[in-house]
Amino acid sequence: MTTSKADHALIEKELDDLIPTLSLKEKVAMMSGKDFYKYYFTIDNRQFGVRAYNAGGGCEQLDLAPLSYADGPRGVRMPDGTTCFPVSMARGASWDVDLERRIGVAMGVEARALGLTLLSNVCINLLRHPAWGRSQETYSEDPYHLGEMGAALAEGTQSQNVMATVKHFALNSIENARFKVDVTVNERVLREVYLPHFKRVVDAGCATVMSAYNQVNGHYCAHNEHLLRDILKREWGFEGFVHSDWVKGVYGADAAEAGLDIENPEPTFFGEDLVYAVKSGETDESVVDEAVRRILRMQLRFSRATDPQSYSKNDIGCSAHAELAQEAAEKSMVLLKNDDALPLARDGSRIAVLGKLADKINLGDHGSSNVTPPYAITPFAGIEKHVAKDVDLQSDFTGDPASSATLAANSDVAIVVVGYTYFDEGEFIPGDVALEEVKNEEEAHRGGDRNSLRLPPADVELIRSVAETETKMIVCVMGGGAIMMDEWSELADAILMIWYPGMEGGTALARILFGDVSPSGKLPFAIPADESDLPFFDKHADDISYGMYHGYTLFDRNDITPALPFGFGLSYTKFTYGEPSIERTGEQVHIRVEITNSGAMTGAEIAQLYVGFENSKIDRPKKLLRGFERLELAPGESAIAAFTLDRTAFTHYDEETNNWRLDPVPFDIFVGSSSTALTSCPAQLIWPE
Template sequence: MTIASADHDTIEMELDELIPTLSLKEKVAMMSGKDFYKYYFSVDNRQFGVRAYNAGGGCEEIDLAPLSYADGPRGVRLPNGTTCFPVSMARGASWDVDLEHRIGSAMGVEARALGLTLLSNVCINLLRHPAWGRSQETYGEDPYHLGEMGAALVEGTQSQNVMATAKHLAANSIENARFKVDVTVSERALREVYLPHFKRVVDAGCATVMSAYNQVNGHYCAHNAHLLRDILKDEWGFEGFVHSDWVKGVYGADAAEAGLDIENPEPTFFGEDLVHAVKSGETNEAVVDEAVRRILRMQLRFSRAADPRSYSTSDVGCAAHAELAQEAAEKSMVLLKNNDILPLARNGARIAVLGRLADKVNLGDHGSSNVTPPYAVTPLAGIKNLVDRHIALQSDTSGDPIAAAALAKNNDIAIVIVGYTYFDEGEFIPGDVALEEVSGEEDAHRGGDRSSLRLPQADVDLIRSVAATGTKMVVCVMGGGAITMDEWSDLADAILMIWYPGMEGGTALARILFGDISPSGKLPFSIPAYESHLPYFDKHADDITYDMYHGYTLFDRESITPALPFGFGLSYTQFIYGDPTLEMIDDIALVRVKITNRGAMAGAEVAQLYVGFGNSVIDRPKKLLKGFKRLELEPGETAVAEFTLDRSAFAHYVERDKCWRLDPVPFEVLVGPASNLLKPCQTMLIWPE
């Protein structure tokens, strides 16, 4: 969202006049949510997300209502039949910023239709280790990719005058220990790896930031003045407000001094404790004034902005948004293997659909990102809807290997649906700690970080049993992150990563399997050959150290070949890359590459640009992603992917001098379809002094 400078100045002058007229009690009252526990315990049967929550703000003096809040990385979390999009990690695999902008806009429309003013939908925590339970809520392992996708979601959401929240600042990537773990990270690694995507969404105008539960370098994130004040507010010039994560995100009134503006969901510390801290001189009242200014600044900006359209409850879960969810699912699915079995013929073949997830509504985590859509198309339902009249279709959804094999051997092709559910990964719900009403011991400990990256053993047994019949087999994998496949991948004729694909996921899957469209997703993370190749991870850790390397940067440094590289994805057609060219125009590097669709089918290709740092005199990754373009090409069509790079794409952070520096060395610029298939520009780039 942008605001004219005149409007900005008007609001600031109004706040100059208003804030001094408010009492300390009135100002502190804006710095927390209200009435959450009243509804949660007495009305809502201990169920989270059944209503919009008062999340602070508001001012009776100017007739401004409090913030009305809901969660929503994959859709607005209210029980009103809202649209369920594929999880963020799936959408990260689309590499489609235009699509993500449109999804953000749709989320904003539904939020406005339901009376919301604040939507917590932009999760951009970096995937350091794929065992992280909430990996499905973010976009991948690379800071640049995270920033571009997150910025698109911010801009789309805020185009409907709904404030977006970027979360969780910062280094939040262990779930089970999130309330206690202390992440030790160098200033350079923090700046180069764990913060660039947050800066990108701040630069895109994100109105609010949510602090993380964990500690960074000895301070809880809501109390971390270096993160919230030194970097976010002072250095980056963030004009919005920071609010805490819910229930256990704040530990004292001193968080206000550190830069926290709102405590959610209730004034545990930002109530009488904060008033007392100001009166006793422990906290400067100017800190309260600044927080109130930031809150009211955003509320006035958004409440006064002209709406691009009108809003109605008919917008919620509407047909247009369902079509958008289908498009997202189609663009997200990643073809990982294909021994000339896909696409399937629409008629003539006998097909069996197998697996316990084949006809299960499996949309992802049941924590704060949960969505209750008006309907959901399962894989089996999607396949039946598309081709049931044209082929002999049979199914077994018991998950029993013997029954599946018996059915498979009487068919030409077996489509096997395997993977995870919300019990296996997601937000950690340890009973009362998360204030959720649960139904039994198993449900009380659902989700959280994974102990293994392998498929559940029952799924592996199913795959092996079907493979033993000799029937051609397509394995479709559901999940929110990297899943190792070495123990069974050789048995499959094709493998398709379908994620938690949203309410139209079954429709999208069928269209890809039967060739209505070509798969175009690319992995937003690396899949290791062995889990031992990954960084250290302990889901119960009290403390852990994060360094510069993870994912493809770690594999590059250690000369390790992953099972599947970052950016990888197959297609039903063939894309040919020309030689990339590099041209300097003023202080911008312009990189172009021609890409031709040499196949017989229309398709989309994601061209990826990396900068190589092989000539660096300091320790740096061998290469880093610095650009990507998604091109839709008809058979025989050629298009040019164009990238622009400025100096910031080549700089590194110097801790001693507290600045970014560009070394006078030649940099390599590489372009290709995946991180392991890159063509270098013929000339290296040396920036002029």
């Protein structure tokens, strides 16, 4: 968005004059979606996401159309052949902020080409436990990483003058119980763990916030005044509007007083109930006026901004966006093991491609994040197109261990594709609760939180059968989060996490397998050695308490070595780190480290910066991610990874003073290739009081 501060001031003056001319009924009408049920239950045959939805705003007197809304974490959800990118967790594994910003631009372009003005595409709920069914829709278990990636997507999207929504505010990380669970959390944990990423995205200018379904400390999020008014609007200075999640997000007109500006998708509680609440004196009309101001403020800012380009149907699913989807898939895939098995020879070999998912279009969740691209390249299709004509390429997609083993035994290498689909994880679609028509009992219970962190037993049996042939075996794992691999990982010669890789996933996979590009993704979460090392998780919980520790911070605190650490990923080349240097200038700290590609192939390294808190006088994580930089280096090439921190990177939230505090203790600075492969700066840092 390119409107100036002067433009903003003029809009505020205009709103001062406009709002008093509107009737109470007109104003309240702007605070709800409209016509969702009319289309949904009749024309659309109870299928969600087949059209843009009116999501509040709009006023005939002002000649202003309603907000036109669609979902979009991995692409614009419209039935028009939009580009399907890898899921957000995959893109999180790229650690590429510039790439995510460009993906945001592409989503914004396609949204504008479809006539949309509001895109719900920035999902940054923290991955507290890997069983969470919608882990694929977010980026990471780490607040800093989440904030940087989410801010980039929002900025890119809004550069095309379409509003982005950041969701789900807040503490939404259990799927099956999302409509009821009450999350108890103290103020310090709330501020340090579950809100920093939302503040980062809000500070980046994201226009709208979607409230979560769940409760926090006894109040549903759409009715949570502490979250919506005290923190978001007053403390953070958020100028946009807050809208509810759909269908089950609001429970009364009092949500307006708590800070909810729009009820979606219909005025179940805000319509006549809110008008009555104002007329009866239960709600002050100033609450309505504020909500309308926030809605109109964003509508006018975005509608009057200068477009950076023109838009047409040719922009939807175009070749440039397909290339971007391929780039994202290539950068996201994480090489977890490689016993000199990869890259593969492109010619003169016998290759078997095995597994039910090897030639299945498997793009991720079929809930609100579903995308229908013009095509999708499966793993097998990508490999088949990529190999030379003299390669003997065989396949078995039945998943049958015996026939697959027979094929593998007569091959030089077996590529086994295993993992999950939308039936195993994703948005929980509980039949009538979601209002969506379901075709059979199995479909009614698809998705949701995972019952197991391991591969389906049939996949493990397939891997074991192929391993018995002693043919070189490459295991490619599809999924949206952490998967336990200890029961079979020793059997594989190489393991590649390929996620739900988007419409060009098969192309990207083939290019990595055959060495056209070196894998460069790194895990945006830690994989535990044992499930008991994780925080408590109950997908049917009525209430649950969230604490300070999860993921790598929990493993650090308990001195537990994970199976694979946060930030881990292998390459076809090698990177050497020099000794980090540190310099303070005023209120900023500058850390620099030279990184050299000491291998024989071009590749990318993701340098990670952590601040250590072991000298703290209070309970704090041993270290926290505070920066990362992705460097593309040719063989023998060196470059400087440079990081700049200010005092906020070292502070903690003091519940006694309700403020951020910086303690005068020594802080450690670490730089390295993962959360467990770090080099310490030679000097500790002490901030002056």
